[in-house]
């Protein structure tokens with residue numbers, strides 16, 4: 293996929309701010325600081341369109357990006373960051389529920405998981421939450437550059453088993469550092485987007 297244009301449309305906190313263009317959409321979910329924004333940047337070959345940070349909790353809104361005027365990427369705020377108040381957590385929950393239950397254009401979600409670790413309880417809850425809306429989930433096992441080649445199969449198997457991934461869902465080993473997995477990720481996304 294050749295990306296010619298990529299722009300931020302809006303940072304939304306509620307439904308009425310979502311873009312109205314009737315184009316298909318892919319959302320990115322995952323633990324705080326796991327590499328959601330880096331995934332978007334790598335896929336579209338922009339250094340810093342989606343803001344990344346070594347500090348967790350950078351993305352606090354639903355950030356809609358438009359790619360080639362053809363589809364949206366939606367960068368969703370991460371979960372599992374200890375230093376958030378109960379109030380913030382509730383706000384996050386409402387925002388997620390509103391988006392995932394009502395967004396008609398949504399075609400699939402890329403759930404970003406750190407390939408180095410066993411998926412957390414929050415990761416498992418998120419996978420189940422997403423499946424409950426009946427859409428495909430692409431599980432992106434990122435930071436592949438951080439483990440030895442010999443560890444890969446074991447870690448990938450662990451992720452698949454802990455999440456109890458359904459057959460229709462694809463597990464894609466990926467690295468935002470090296471770009472490994474990018475072609476498979478694009479192919480899978482484009483098929484979900486019907487492009």
Ligand code: GTP
Pocket residue numbers: 322323324325326327328329330331343344345346347348349350351369370371434435436437438466467468469470
């Ligand atoms: P929040 O928006 O805070 O939830 O974080 P995020 O999930 O968007 O993570 P972000 O993309 O900001 O990345 C967090 C940190 O991980 C940054 O320091 C990135 O450079 C680093 N990182 C992300 N992906 C990779 C990867 O594939 N390999 C390596 N080595 N580092 C990565």
Ligand code: MG
Pocket residue numbers: 328329330343344350351367
């Ligand atoms: Mg982010």
